Amino acid sequence: MEIITTRKLKDELAELQGKEVTLQGWIRNHRKQKNMGFIDFFDGTCFRNPQVVYDEQIEGFAEIQTLRVGSAVTVTGKVVPSYKDPETPEIQATAITLEGDCPEDYPLQPKRHTVEYLREIAYLRPRTRLFQAVFRVRSVAAMAIHSYFQDRGYVYVHTPLITGNDAEGAGNTFTVTTAPAGKQGTEEDFFGKPTSLAVTGQLEGETFAMAFSKIYTFGPTFRAENSNTKTHAAEFWMIEPEIAFCDLQQLMDLEEDFLKEIVRTVLEKCPDELKFLDGFTGGGLLDKLNALLSSTCARVTHEEAITILRKAMENGTEFKFEPKYGEDTAKEHEKYLTEEYFHSPVFVYDWPKEIKAFYMYQNDDGKTVSAVDLLVPGAGELMGGSQRETRYDRLTQRMDDLHISKEEMYWYVNLRKFGGCTHSGFGMGFERLLIYLTGVDNIRDVIPYARTPMNCEF
């Protein structure tokens, strides 16, 4: 007796009609009538779950009727046409065996629970429909990212998570130590010096791009930022490709092609999940994703973007923050640009140098750097990238200005001496992408076990 998955049952439904199959999984819901019963069954391999029907003919009918929600079962039965929906498989059961019981007070009952409640039982929430959808999209999107880069000859690089560089300057970091209080970061500590969790793999990524031309990272990064917002987590996954012989315009081409390909793959591989999420999040998700595929991302300089925003303001659009040349944009500005003005994703490039990182290519105007942010409708900034400063003198001068030690980062600046070349890269927070792809708006609900201030459960 071969046991099949619900995925196979769905994929081969036509061929399996009338045949006997055996499935193993869990009871999501169990409706009992006097002479029969209906079990919503799932094994997590497919979002479209079969309905299991049994009647009095089945051996052990009375016990089967006592099976509780949450229990693990083995079901054998015949695949029959469904009355509800031709695409939803139905099994006329001939045997149902209990594999693992579940108590009456099981915390996941077949009703709508709030996401806040589900966060408290995060170890059970993957069994709900919402999180079956979210975490399958997460897995499929991760694979789509790997496939995108590998199919195009990129080398996947695991950059280090524990780092001794405190020069990256990208926010607060977590200290990593094995030493007792007072001895941390001393020669008595594990690494004999202060170490922390990496906030980026970009700098190490560049060292590999100067050897393999095209590389990408996909790994966890950490920020010890004490902010409790919907979009901040202390631990999250990042994708950071880095490409030699690539300038800023080519980087934008890559970002656009990459994003569309990921969206296309997820739409193709998770149609049922996205349909559910579209409904769950109030509609508009599928339209947004499909619109992306047929749109072209707009490209404007930061200066042009500010001009657009200031004109909008003059014409009556109300902003809480005044858009200013030489300054960062606010969320409301990003929203206006993508949703009101361009109705598409927008690349904003050539940013004021003072508000961007030291390693970005300094433009001839003396005021801006070759940085680019990709803004998308519904999720704001999705990717941030730049052409890198490849001129040794310009780079080290900028590091001096910002009090970043070029001695400590000798290996990074040396890349400019040892066969340096025009190169560019971007970073994308994976959870930011998932918020965009699923319509779920809280980062806590797209990570298996979120780490946020005062919260490190499971």
Added chain:
Amino acid sequence: MEIITTRKLKDELAELQGKEVTLQGWIRNHRKQKNMGFIDFFDGTCFRNPQVVYDEQIEGFAEIQTLRVGSAVTVTGKVVPSYKDPETPEIQATAITLEGDCPEDYPLQPKRHTVEYLREIAYLRPRTRLFQAVFRVRSVAAMAIHSYFQDRGYVYVHTPLITGNDAEGAGNTFTVTTAPAGKQGTEEDFFGKPTSLAVTGQLEGETFAMAFSKIYTFGPTFRAENSNTKTHAAEFWMIEPEIAFCDLQQLMDLEEDFLKEIVRTVLEKCPDELKFLDGFTGGGLLDKLNALLSSTCARVTHEEAITILRKAMENGTEFKFEPKYGEDTAKEHEKYLTEEYFHSPVFVYDWPKEIKAFYMYQNDDGKTVSAVDLLVPGAGELMGGSQRETRYDRLTQRMDDLHISKEEMYWYVNLRKFGGCTHSGFGMGFERLLIYLTGVDNIRDVIPYARTPMNCEF
């Protein structure tokens, strides 16, 4: 003018013969003669690199002759038949432009450097042939692992890296903190309690297997073990699949199929890299990998393994450590079993319960657990797995015996109450696999930037 990669040049060599192409990359070696020159060129996209030939006809002949090893260049020229080797592309250059210079004292000269020296310049070593081979195999193997699981319906799960569980009991951990000395792990710390870097994602992985049936993790793990050996690193990547409705024998089937598929893919996708590594590591690598594909892994219980080893000892085989029933095996024992006795990988299962982890299924004999180690020729233990204890009472009793808090781990033990089922999983250190695949015997040389005691550079 389309710029192509050396990968494309190799893949489409026949079609490109006689055509003009442009390449961008670096000079690995430059041999000059009076009227011509030869450049060993690479861009890192392909292990088989073209030779660039130029003669006096080329514009700027004199300057081109001054181009130094390590420099970045753009080369345009005609693809011509190679004299050396029909499969190695040759370019008759019509233009060579310097993109980025490199000084005379560049640390990577075209000669054989020791791996110890190369570790000191780890940011440059990916440009060497050895590390081009190793890190491409790393990338290809990582992708092969993702493809293996995704093709079979497994969901990829990112388990947390920062953890508040101190109950996992798998060795020393790194403390993660943002608090000043004396306040660590208190309510003034980021998470309001002691937190550390995870040594495994298995336990969280099990919570997802109870929802998706088949899941895998692939992420970094950390051990603060103060050991300076060839096989220990403080930070390394692990793969941990977990499968519901799977017992120990089925787990072994999976491990064997998985390993063979990864080896097959790497042999297919990295033939040039493996040929080079075979030579570099003294031969035998390709034979070993090919032998795996045609062999069947042996399966013996721990007791049977000890009996084999003791008989060998009686017959004159010398062991430093006496093989004993009820005790762990030593490296020399593993070597004997795989290389002398079975001439194949060996599953050793049903281990003495006292030397294995609390979560393993307790066999009826009262002495052993359903654990399995996969030993491979040349690398020893490659995977460790088990059927999990699914009986609530047995599990919690064992936790009590070992002073592991079942209250703190309520979510883990609850999986046994809420629709529990037979399930199994294994863990494989990714670098251990790479040592097996590349023949390179030091973990420091298969990780981009290794973290070991007193060593956290780059």
